[in-house]
Structure formats: structure tokens, C-alpha cells
Amino acid sequence: xxxxxxxxxxxxxxYLAGNxxxxxxxxxxxxxxxxxxxxxxxxRLRKGVAxxxxxxxxxxxxxxxxxxxxxxxxxxxxxxxxxxxxxxLALCDDVVVLKRLVDAExxxxxxxxxxxxxxxxxxxxxxxxxxxxxxxxxxxxxLLVGESMEREILGKLGQDRSTDPQDDEVANAPSTxxxxxxDRAQQDDEAHLDRGNGNAxxxxxxxAHRPQEPVEKTTDARVPKKPVTSASIKGxxxxxSSHVTEQIAADNNKSHPVKGSKPSLMERNPTACAYEWDDSxxxxxxxxxxxxxxxxxxxxxxxxxxxxxxLNRTRKRWTEIEEKTLIEGVEKYGKGNWMQIKIxxxxxxxxxxxxxxxxKFRNMERYH
DNA sequence: CTAGGGGTACAC
DNA sequence: GTGTACCCCTAG
Numbered sequence: 001x002x003x004x005x006x007x008x009x010x011x012x013x014x015y016l017a018g019n020x021x022x023x024x025x026x027x028x029x030x031x032x033x034x035x036x037x038x039x040x041x042x043x044r045l046r047k048g049v050a051x052x053x054x055x056x057x058x059x060x061x062x063x064x065x066x067x068x069x070x071x072x073x074x075x076x077x078x079x080x081x082x083x084x085x086x087x088x089l090a091l092c093d094d095v096v097v098l099k100r101l102v103d104a105e106x107x108x109x110x111x112x113x114x115x116x117x118x119x120x121x122x123x124x125x126x127x128x129x130x131x132x133x134x135x136x137x138x139x140x141x142x143l144l145v146g147e148s149m150e151r152e153i154l155g156k157l158g159q160d161r162s163t164d165p166q167d168d169e170v171a172n173a174p175s176t177x178x179x180x181x182x183d184r185a186q187q188d189d190e191a192h193l194d195r196g197n198g199n200a201x202x203x204x205x206x207x208a209h210r211p212q213e214p215v216e217k218t219t220d221a222r223v224p225k226k227p228v229t230s231a232s233i234k235g236x237x238x239x240x241s242s243h244v245t246e247q248i249a250a251d252n253n254k255s256h257p258v259k260g261s262k263p264s265l266m267e268r269n270p271t272a273c274a275y276e277w278d279d280s281x282x283x284x285x286x287x288x289x290x291x292x293x294x295x296x297x298x299x300x301x302x303x304x305x306x307x308x309x310x311l312n313r314t315r316k317r318w319t320e321i322e323e324k325t326l327i328e329g330v331e332k333y334g335k336g337n338w339m340q341i342k343i344x345x346x347x348x349x350x351x352x353x354x355x356x357x358x359x360k361f362r363n364m365e366r367y368h
Numbered sequence: 369c370t371a372g373g374g375g376t377a378c379a380c
Numbered sequence: 381g382t383g384t385a386c387c388c389c390t391a392g
Binding site: 142215315316317318353355359363366367 | 383384385386387388
């Protein structure tokens, strides 16, 4: 894997700085690692660093309140950091209140460039971005978000991508063509981006869940009798995310200039979701609005002994959309590349594991 | 990570 | 009871 470019490292660090679940020592190590990134490039990064220093000062559980308070005051008075804190923090004279104010500061951190860019592509800004994109940009956006998401976005715009011959050309190009390799390579980037978004929103704030329409039991989704041609993507050339993102950012800028002097592709996606590692939860109905408060990596230990059957997951029937997408994925990536398929359709398969995909396809082969 | 075996739930 | 759907476990 090639070393991270400074610009990419900055984007990652800027996001991580404001992610309170990333432990301070881990973040410090990342900050110290090459390529060097100056925290002064981004208000979020600066403030994240400052809040981490404050967190550290307030985190000694053994120390008395007065000691914590003095440590915190020292941080608040540091010349490099003082401009990052609002005045009322320095005026606060109670540790408990100060901790609450710090929590509020964490919660009010601005979105990172990555999140903001994702939002522009698949989030709230998507309709505007897509509506103003020319053919070339649209094709690149397609490569980034994937077919399912593109359909969703264009659906909102009242458009149909099937009328665009160029898109079809991209989608249907044979696996040996260079165009398709680029497709694959960029879809890899898309996948990475998507995962990043999910994580981002997990921490950031509300994440509007987009359930698939509850289509009842499929009647027409049929698996091809012959196993689908396996189109392995392993070993293909992979474009770096920075190449793709820079190009699209440039194109985006052309078609609709956005705020700031350095618009980025990686904008925030309020619709993306990530799930906590919690075996007991059914993610569909219990997603807190503000997730930034999550304090720790800890996870409920699984009870020992034999596990009662089907207590971990609720049984969820496959929708027609899921089945069709699975078939499409197998046609595209080949049977057996379940991880690739899951990554390629993160929204559709958000609640399906790779094993689920494999099992479902096996059942479809068996019984259809 | 994937394939395959096998258990349980559910509809008929 | 039977067939199917969904899920879990485990070996490679």
C-alpha cells in the first residue's frame, strides 16, 4: 500500500481529531507520524487537539477536583490553544460544569472535510450536486456512490440514469476492458469512502436511516441457472483515493462552486449509518440522535455457555431489492466474492453480513 | 473470508 | 409433517 499523501493524511486526521472515541494516545501517535500535518490548517483539527488536551487534564480519576480544575485552567490558558475555546470555558469555576461544557464543545465540532464532502455527494447536498453535474462528472459520481445509491439520488431528482448511454457503457463494459478496471478500482475507493462515512456519522450526529422499501416476498427474482461468470477483481490496478477525489472535486467545483477556497470531494453524508458492535441491539429502531457522546470502545461481554438460538439477531426477511441487488452483485463480482459485493452495495446490505449474502445466494440457487 | 453442515422458525 | 428461509458454527 502506498504511503498516505499529506493531503489525505490531513483529511483523515481532521476527521479523527474530532472523533472522541479515538483514544488520545492513538491520535497523538497518528499526529506524530509522517506525513506531517499542521493542526493550524483546520478549525476542527485545531479544536479537536485542544479539546483532547482538555480531556486529558480532566481525566485523572484519582486526582481531586481542585487539581483537575487547575490542570484544566492551565490548558485553557495555553497560548496555542486559548483561541480554540469559547470564553465561558475559562470563566467556569466548577469542574463538573466544565466537563459538561467540554462535552458540549465536542458535540458542536464542525463536520470534517471528509464528512462535508460525502454529504455533497450522497447526503443533503446530493440533489444539488447531481443536478448540476455534467455527463463526465455524473459518470464519476456514479463510480463513487455505486448504482443503488445513484438510483436513489436520481429518483429524488426525477431522473433515470438508464437514459444515459455513457453510464450503461460503463456499467456493462466487459471485465477485461480498461474502463471496467477503472470502474472496479474506483468502486474500491467508493467502498472506502462509504465505510468512512458510516463511521463518521456514527460519531457525529443524527444519521437518517434509509430502510429499503419493505417489499414482500419475492416472486420474480430468479437466480440464473448457470452460475454467474466469476469476474475476480483481485490484482487489478487500484487508483488512489486522492486521485479520484481530487479529480471529482475539481469537476464539482467547475459545475457548481461551493463555499471555501478548497472544496473537497469527501463531503459529509448524513444518510450513511454505522452500527455499534452490540450483539443485543436491533439497529432499526434505536439509533440515538447524537452519537458524539459515546465515550468508550468497551463492549458488553458475551455470556458464556451455549447461546440460545436466534437471540442475537432478529429474523429479517430478504426484500426483493436485496435479492435483485445480490444477483446483480454476483453477476458483477462473481459468486464467492461476498465481501466485495457487500462493500459495493453498502446501503442495501447494511444489515446483512457476508455470510448472510452467501447463505441467501445458496438458498436462491437451491430453491429457485 | 468463504464454503458447507446443520439447527430453528415459519408457512402451508 | 414437510419444505423453505434464515441464521449460526466451524474448518480450511
